[in-house]
Amino acid sequence: xxxSPTVVTINTRLKSDFYKMVLANSITLTxxxxxxxxxxxxxxxxxxxxxxxxxxxNSQFEEILLKVEGCR
Numbered sequence: 001x002x003x004s005p006t007v008v009t010i011n012t013r014l015k016s017d018f019y020k021m022v023l024a025n026s027i028t029l030t031x032x033x034x035x036x037x038x039x040x041x042x043x044x045x046x047x048x049x050x051x052x053x054x055x056x057x058n059s060q061f062e063e064i065l066l067k068v069e070g071c072r
Contacts, residue, residue: 004050
């Protein structure tokens with residue numbers, strides 16, 4: 001098994017606790033990633049491969065949530 005486990009901290013621009021929870025849960029549902037903790041705008045995520053980090057930092061799903069959050 002070729003894995004490179006890593007823990008990464010990312011900050012979200014989401015303001016609503018609800019949308020932060022949706023983002024954290026969607027990360028956990030993604031194979032190879034697990035949201036370990038969430039506090040304010042910071043999410044701590046465990047990844048089985050370092051290559052997964054780029055997708056978390058430039059999350060298209062977060063962009064969608066930001067647009068939805070702005071419509072409220």
